[in-house]
Amino acid sequence: MSSTVESLVNKEYKYGFVTDIESDVAPKGLNEDVIRLISAKKQEPEWLLAWRLKAYRGWQKMTEPHHWPNVTYTPVDYQAISYYSAPRTQKPLGSLDEVDPKLLETYTKLGIPLSEQKLLAGVVAVDAIFDSVSVGTTYKAKLAEQGIIFCSFGEAVREHPALVQKYLGSVVPASDNFFAALNAAVFSDGSFVYIPKGIRCPMELSTYFRINTAETGQFERTLIVADEGASVSYLEGCTAPKRDENQLHAAVVELVALDNASIKYSTVQNWYAGDENGRGGIYNFVTKRGKAAANAKISWTQVETGSAITWKYPSVILQGDNSVGEFYSVAVVNGRQQADTGTKMIHIGKNSRSTIVSKGISAGRGQNSYRGLVKVLPKAEGARNYTQCDSMLIGNRCGAHTFPYIDVQNSSSSTEHEASTSKIGEDQIFYLKQRGLNTENAISMVVNGFCKEVFKELPMEFAVEAQKLLGISLEGSVG
């Protein structure tokens, strides 16, 4: 068996290539001039520059959260990173046809065709972010027919400033935490979505993030607003080239679901994870949060297989009565990866309900921590939470940790917490091999069974993708 395992371990990260393209890169380091430069490059209004500078001044007084997350890494040198990188173009782009062929080729190679006619069945609109800028958004015109806005953040600032100003920072304030403050100061691009009252978005919306240039960080910001009675399903995917240095990705995602609205947000995260000795890989320090008004629903589904370090807690503020929050997560660590991830469900509204299903898989020397907070405030009469937190260990050198925090201040509410830890057994693998499956398929079957409750929450085409991804991430992990 060991020779098979050996060959699988040495399998390459499929998305590790670099696109050779000329880029405009800001000088390394962070100061107010750099922030002014980013803002000027993006032709931003004065209020937004002021917002950035305020965030930056706040950030300077904050310290990186080193103590509470269960991860260890070499500290980030914030002066050694470039905060802006964009592929150089001759002129502003009028349409997708004018996008640099090298960029189109990059996305085709990643399996994300930036053409509209390709997808007739199961249509997905895509916003493609390359380093610091959006290089193209598909189906914009078709969506606009229903009043739906789907565009890059930069474009939204220019075209829909009132909407952006109203909701920017309304869920994740610039002062929220160290990485959110950094993002507010230097964020470059991201996606913006607005679904008007009563409209059900007719297709999946998605953003595909790609970090290309070395020694840059990616700081994107996504803002999704579903107006009263509106609904949308949104997916993000991410990859990066293989590099020996760590790269920083500090994103912010804000979801606003007004009365009776619903937002489903799915992530398949496959940033470069570093090599088997822990060299290189992305530091993924992300703040994601949604605010649900009365009868609104926000659902997070994440499949986290990449990144050297993951620090991420997609949360829901259940502000309105009868609001619903969900968090379905699969987090996989292999090699030397470390993940500290989970959610926060803050119950404010009466009869608000939340569901948390977390599946952690640890292999190699990976360390996986679930960290979750369920908070029920005094006015949240009849609030309910159900949490299920399962860990699976593959091999003897990895770890699984669970840090649940439950803070209940209303006696009519109910919270449930279930947790389990299992070890993928040699017996399970042998049983499947005895039925004709090879080791790789056997592991994949056991792991996919373990993650089933989460995968069934993903949109169909992405569920298939996620299953494949999981197979790749765990190749060679059983010896």
Add this chain to the structure above:
Amino acid sequence: MLEIRDLRASAGDKEILRGIDLTVNAGEVHAVMGPNGSGKSTLAQVLAGHPAYVVTGGSVRYRGQDLLDLEPEERAQAGVFLAFQYPVEIPGVTNAYFLRAAYNEIRKARGQDEVDSMDFLDLLEEKLKLVDWEPAIMSRAVNAGFSGGEKKRNEILQMAVLEPRLAILDETDSGLDIDALRIVAAGVNKLRRPDNATIVVTHYQRLLNYIVPDYVHVLSNGRIVKSGGKELALELEARGYEWLEDTVGAAS
């Protein structure tokens, strides 16, 4: 079909099989009996290629191939099937999905086309009848929450679907009540063909009332100490295993 010569195997530094000789031809049913700890289950596991055991000597030829040289999945693809004494649970994976995956792996290995889920369901319907089961069982997760009897019945269903050339039933009767035992045995009997063979590993003679063997072998302390026809099982039932162990003790 199967020729075992002087097979020796250990778990850790403990030798469990200490020179097994056994020949099984197509169309035959062999019963391997013996007291607890005699090495019966180890023999079954070693033939299937369980990684917990190390073969330290001897040879196993299976249809002209060196069986010991094959990975467990290659043995399965070549038609060796082990009905487990303790079938393993795979939560979240439906019986139907699992069985189709196994069925297709074996077909692929034999150069046949894979079967899609609709065709497979038709095939399943037929096979379910063999073990007197409702289709609802196929949407439950593999063995998860199954009773002991259901798990064993599931093993026989898998055997019916995969149509092995050599089936090894490891203590398939343990934990079964008499009704379940009848169903399981009937399933096995219906699968008997002139071109396949079965090795039934059991502690008790009871199962052999239903699955009638052509040969009975008694294992003691890692060796076959006596072989005979089906009447040997009855004699064992009457006189107990000690009778044989005493004989062996006197001989050595």
